[in-house]
Amino acid sequence: MYPESLRDSIAIVDATREKRKGEALPKLPGTETEGLLRRYHPDYREAGFRNLRIGANRGDRTTHEIADLLEAFSDLDHSKINLDPEFDTDVLVLGGGGAGVTAALFAESMGARVILATKLRLGNSNTIMALGGLQASVHGDDSPVRHFVDTLAAGKFTGKRELVKTMVEDGPAIVRWLLEIGVDFDRDEEGNLATRKAGGITAPRIISIGDYTGLNIMKVLKDEIRKGEGIEVMEFAPAVELTTNGFGECNGAVLFDLGRKRHFVVRARAVILATGGSGRLHLQGFPSSNNFGATGDAIVLAYRAGARLEGIDSFQYHPTGVMFPDHMVGVLVTEAARSLGGQLVNAQGERFINELETRDACSAAIIRECEEGNGVRTPSGKVGVWLDTPLIEETHGTGFLKRRFPSMYRHFMRVKIDISKRPLLTYPTLHYQNGGILIDETGETTVRNLFAAGEAAGGIHGRNRAMGNSLLDIFVFGRRAGLEAAKRKYNVPGNVTLGHVYRYYDRLKSLRISSVATSPTLFPEFIVSKL
Amino acid sequence: MKNSTKFIIVELEGRKIRIPQGLTVIEALWDTGYDVKRGIGCLSGLCGACTVAFIEKGSTKVKFGLGCQKVAEEGLNVIMMPCFPSRAARYAMEAMAHPLEELGAHYPELYTCNDCGACNVCPEWINVAGVMKFAKDGDYEAAASRVTDCIMCGLCASRCPRSIAPQYVALYIQRALARERPFPPNLAKRLAQVESLAYETEWSRIAAMGDDELKALCAAMEGL
Ligand SMILES: Cc1cc2nc3c(=O)[nH]c(=O)nc-3n(C[C@H](O)[C@H](O)[C@H](O)COP(=O)(O)OP(=O)(O)OC[C@H]3O[C@@H](n4cnc5c(N)ncnc54)[C@H](O)[C@@H]3O)c2cc1C
Ligand code: SF4
Ligand code: SF4
Ligand code: FES
Numbered sequence: 019m020y021p022e023s024l025r026d027s028i029a030i031v032d033a034t035r036e037k038r039k040g041e042a043l044p045k046l047p048g049t050e051t052e053g054l055l056r057r058y059h060p061d062y063r064e065a066g067f068r069n070l071r072i073g074a075n076r077g078d079r080t081t082h083e084i085a086d087l088l089e090a091f092s093d094l095d096h097s098k099i100n101l102d103p104e105f106d107t108d109v110l111v112l113g114g115g116g117a118g119v120t121a122a123l124f125a126e127s128m129g130a131r132v133i134l135a136t137k138l139r140l141g142n143s144n145t146i147m148a149l150g151g152l153q154a155s156v157h158g159d160d161s162p163v164r165h166f167v168d169t170l171a172a173g174k175f176t177g178k179r180e181l182v183k184t185m186v187e188d189g190p191a192i193v194r195w196l197l198e199i200g201v202d203f204d205r206d207e208e209g210n211l212a213t214r215k216a217g218g219i220t221a222p223r224i225i226s227i228g229d230y231t232g233l234n235i236m237k238v239l240k241d242e243i244r245k246g247e248g249i250e251v252m253e254f255a256p257a258v259e260l261t262t263n264g265f266g267e268c269n270g271a272v273l274f275d276l277g278r279k280r281h282f283v284v285r286a287r288a289v290i291l292a293t294g295g296s297g298r299l300h301l302q303g304f305p306s307s308n309n310f311g312a313t314g315d316a317i318v319l320a321y322r323a324g325a326r327l328e329g330i331d332s333f334q335y336h337p338t339g340v341m342f343p344d345h346m347v348g349v350l351v352t353e354a355a356r357s358l359g360g361q362l363v364n365a366q367g368e369r370f371i372n373e374l375e376t377r378d379a380c381s382a383a384i385i386r387e388c389e390e391g392n393g394v395r396t397p398s399g400k401v402g403v404w405l406d407t408p409l410i411e412e413t414h415g416t417g418f419l420k421r422r423f424p425s426m427y428r429h430f431m432r433v434k435i436d437i438s439k440r441p442l443l444t445y446p447t448l449h450y451q452n453g454g455i456l457i458d459e460t461g462e463t464t465v466r467n468l469f470a471a472g473e474a475a476g477g478i479h480g481r482n483r484a485m486g487n488s489l490l491d492i493f494v495f496g497r498r499a500g501l502e503a504a505k506r507k508y509n510v511p512g513n514v515t516l517g518h519v520y521r522y523y524d525r526l527k528s529l530r531i532s533s534v535a536t537s538p539t540l541f542p543e544f545i546v547s548k549l
Numbered sequence: 550m551k552n553s554t555k556f557i558i559v560e561l562e563g564r565k566i567r568i569p570q571g572l573t574v575i576e577a578l579w580d581t582g583y584d585v586k587r588g589i590g591c592l593s594g595l596c597g598a599c600t601v602a603f604i605e606k607g608s609t610k611v612k613f614g615l616g617c618q619k620v621a622e623e624g625l626n627v628i629m630m631p632c633f634p635s636r637a638a639r640y641a642m643e644a645m646a647h648p649l650e651e652l653g654a655h656y657p658e659l660y661t662c663n664d665c666g667a668c669n670v671c672p673e674w675i676n677v678a679g680v681m682k683f684a685k686d687g688d689y690e691a692a693a694s695r696v697t698d699c700i701m702c703g704l705c706a707s708r709c710p711r712s713i714a715p716q717y718v719a720l721y722i723q724r725a726l727a728r729e730r731p732f733p734p735n736l737a738k739r740l741a742q743v744e745s746l747a748y749e750t751e752w753s754r755i756a757a758m759g760d761d762e763l764k765a766l767c768a769a770m771e772g773l
Contacts, residue, residue: 139632142590142598146700156736162743163751164770171767175760183752190739197732200642200724202693210735220770228697233595237701237720245641254587276586309591345573345620349593398571424698428674429594432618541586 034367093536110286115143117472118292120496128504151226152489173480263512305348316474329453339447341402461499597702635714
């Protein structure tokens with residue numbers, strides 16, 4: 019239920035609805051979008067960034083939070099860790115989200131022995147949280163080429179072309195695989211995969227499973243991984259460091275057993291980093307839509323091992339994260355709410371941006387409104403703008419929101435907010451790490467035998483990811499990484515060492531970099547700002 | 550912390566304790582120094598990792614919910630539930646011609662369900678007993694269409710006196726149905742096109758383009 023102070027503001031939204039209904043807000047010309055982004059998008063807020071002083075990306079720009087982690091020592095005493103491998107396997111997959119499980123399944127299908135280690139319970143990941151759907155060019159009016167062009171354009175032409183081409187070309191085939199293992203995508207009357215359009219996409223290309231696409235794919239993947247004998251799953255065992263041999267090639271990882279509170283080593287012929295993104299680093303103090311374990315561990319581990327990163331100064335802030343009630347701050351309100359006519363409205367009851375602009379432009383506009391005093395303040399001092407959900411209900415008929423967005427409807431009903439009658443207070447939420455560890459078409463990083471897939475990997479999406487392309491890339495590159503890693507099973511892994519870590523430490527010391535942070539983060543500090 | 554914060558008394562994991570109002574159960578645990586990690590995933594009510602059992606003030610009934618969604622109120626008595634063991638069958642679905650017909654072989658306990666309704670504790674408001682009835686009766690489409698929102702929290706299974714794991718039974722049905730559906734014609738067509746290299750000329754045309762030409766092409770496409 020909304021407190022009185024917010025109810026007054028809602029009254030303004032209600033009173034202006036009729037007037038706003040037919041109002042057409044033109045899209046911004048390119049130059050103006052550029053100006054808006056430069057002024058208000060967090061990626062351009064220079065105070066939030068600095069240049070890295072060490073490592074393969076020395077001189078590159080990234081946020082302070084990430085630079086702190088990359089320039090940090092870890093909080094474990096490496097000299098006290100027993101490096102004798104407790105487990106030995108062909109492929110070690112780190113991370114149990116969509117990319118990790120897919121990689122494990124394909125590696126196993128090639129006859130490799132696989133260990134999959136993950137931080138929390140298997141499947142607790144950003145993948146299960148993906149609501150909207152995934153892009154695949156299956157519609158008659160669409161083509162992989164069109165998908166390619168759309169993806170590059172969304173990424174402001176900074177994505178690597180060969181990676182984008184790989185992703186869009188593999189798209190239809192990876193959807194076939196998902197169907198084969200029993201993912202029940204929504205169909206139209208003729209039995210076709212049902213497709214939808216979305217912002218920045220020029221053909222109907224989003225396929226989905228109701229309101230819960232990622233969850234329903236992940237359920238099937240988890241069921242599938244149980245089937246075989248070839249994959250050993252280790253839950254509650256986050257990776258805290260990679261290991262390398264004398265040639266600097268990756269050959270395993272140090273894991274931390276959360277239950278027993280001890281470290282142990284897994285030796286492998288190839289390692290796949292699929293530990294997802296970094297939303298829980300709360301860059302620049304933003305709320306986040308990400309799961310509890312999304313602390314950017316992959317980039318930290320890979321960087322110390324010498325891997326090159328790509329695009330780590332670019333993040334996606336989803337325009338509509340919840341701002342009230344407090345315990346739901348950061349939770350995503352899906353893009354579809356805007357596609358279906360939900361308007362963004364400031365404290366004066368005015369619209370201020372065409373809601374179908376790209377995510378970064380909408381986010382920048384919301385931040386502008388709030389900075390200019392046109393935002394709405396909650397009792398705990400947070401500021402946001404309204405997303406007029408009752409308007410969607412009015413446009414599409416009574417009962418529409420409950421039908422179309424059952425999960426969102428339910429979540430708010432639990433706190434006695436009926437989204438068909440009351441708008442939602444929203445503000446941009448840190449959503450996606452656009453960059454990551456640079457990979458090639460097989461998923462391999464610049465460190466031999468070290469692969470990356472999913473949100474941890476970089477190079478595909480450029481400076482902005484189009485909706486639905488992440489769920490696609492995790493399966494495409496998860497599969498590719500799994501297949502290629504499996505081929506390394508005849509490798510001689512060599513001695514397990516932390517040589518790269520010591521070299522990195524020496525370098526930090528010689529540069530007189532001293533950092534208060536330790537990394538990887540593993541778990542976010544409880545977000546005390548909420549209190 | 551603001552001065553206006555109101556405090557309430559709750560019973561957390563068996564201990565009476567004062568917490569600020571407005572926290573979820575998980576936040577309350579963190580706030581009072583519990584190092585909770587195992588029972589946490591998405592913090593958004595989507596992963597089902599954080600199941601809790603609670604009794605509200607003045608109530609005689611034990612209720613169930615999600616710790617990241619349940620906001621603590623004065624007098625709440627709440628504990629986190631451990632991840633409840635549920636039997637999940639192992640099977641290779643691709644090896645079955647008609648997986649729906651084999652449901653009983655993999656989940657024989659389903660047919661001991663006596664519609665007692667004890668499993669109707671679903672935080673996603675699914676009528677679990679109803680779904681199990683559809684499953685028993687062979688109305689698989691009806692069963693599957695009701696469990697899209699199941700987040701696999703396992704609360705239903707923890708209540709079943711017959712050791713049925715409704716979430717896994719339902720997942721089996723969802724997967725089996727998906728496999729038995731005809732292959733989507735639009736996807737079949739696209740796969741054939743890709744296989745016959747139908748896009749090669751376009752690819753080579755694009756490969757030769759610089760960024761500016763590509764940008765122009767994009768702008769043209771947007772207009773379509
Ligand atoms: C709320 C939300 C909605 C979204 N909606 C969409 C959408 O509609 N369409 C779309 O395309 N994309 C969407 N995305 C983005 C997309 O879901 C993710 O980018 C994608 O699923 C990432 O998959 P992944 O396998 O790379 O990582 P994840 O699914 O996040 O999995 C990473 C796994 O690694 C584990 N892990 C983390 N650190 C370690 C460690 N040190 N050691 C071992 N394991 C570790 C984590 O616990 C987790 O299990 C959404 C994201 C969010 C948060
Ligand atoms: S059906 Fe069972 S496992 Fe699924 S969400 Fe409901 S209670 Fe949880
Ligand atoms: S609790 Fe068990 S026996 Fe009772 S209705 Fe549910 S599934 Fe059937
Ligand atoms: S933490 Fe995922 S449902 Fe509560």
